[in-house]
Amino acid sequence: MLRVHDFMASSRANGPGRRAVLWVQGCSRRCPGCCNPATHSFQGGRTLEVGELCSRIEGLAATLEGLTVSGGEPLEQLPAVLALLERLRRGSRLSVILFTGWTFEQVASLPEAPTLLSCLDLLVAGPYDATRRRPGGLRGSSNQTLHFLTGRYTLGDVLEVPEAEILITPAGEVLCTGVDGSGALAGLTDRTGEGPPS
Template identity: 40%
Template sequence: MRLRLAHLTVTRHVNGPGDRLTLWVQGCGRGCPGCFNPELQDPAGGRLLAPAAVADRAVELLPWDGVTLSGGEPFDQAGALVAFLDRLRAAMPHRFDVVAFTGYLREELEAGPEDWKALLARVDLLVDGPFRADLPPRPPLRGSANQRLLALTPRGEELLTLARRSPMDVLVSLGPSGEVVVSGFPPPELLESLRRRLGRPSSAE
């Protein structure tokens, strides 16, 4: 089993509360109009890696408090992400929490294949629902107002409180080919200003 991965980063209060290791998985077949991360849709992009190797790299990147799964569509690679999280859980010196972004609804995941349910069982805070470019962002953590923030565990409730207490930051960086990468959920006016000044930025939720 392999995990198709686009990026692996550690950011502070950008992709969830605290210092978070964020996996942007590569590949998504949902095709939301106005997709936030079109460069992550290609199912042949990114790199194919063993989940255990990604977990070992995550341990090397300590310290961080929790893991965020984004993409692309994490639940399209649910089995590989379960293997990654279980390997990480076994290797880590402390407990960590999990935030996941998905274009599916929680109800679809609960009625889906076993590996979807297995991954959902490992998530504390879920941001669910398809991205809709015709709706405004909904802080915290939602790229469009239809998406839901769902605490699935007591730790998820704590994350929700932390996320609501202080606004998430936005990280703007240069990618390996000189492209501008925006991570987080910038207000539309900031994104528009970046587009005007720098050309169309790539986005990473």
């Protein structure tokens, strides 16, 4: 089982191309200024069977470039995340990007590191540091590091990814994603003088 904060079937601001995005629920790091504090609690979100989630992503695969896993902290649910990524790696051509608040050295020290890294095309590593905020190129702050683990992507591909996207659902809900999603929402609010529709 994986505790999930949210799932988006199509995004352009969470990696190159059209991607599904999985935000896991739960993060014990609590970086000051984290743009997604609703993902911190390990009691929030909902639990999903890994197989169910895999089937949903595989059903979308023909329309997607890849999957991005973010959070929350994916590595705090490593067994379930690995089960998901290993199945997708075996059964699809989807690329995989994973965001973690752990440094690359911390990731590399895990016993599961070889398996995890073999499932990823790009790892974005390191905690968000509000004092070094610099949204762009999939990084929220300049201390975060990019690790291209296959030849699938280059720094140029990453620099072309929009910093944010704003989506309005059929129900009128405003959703902001990307490394500067909250900044984009604040800008939208500033321009209109109103908050997003509730």
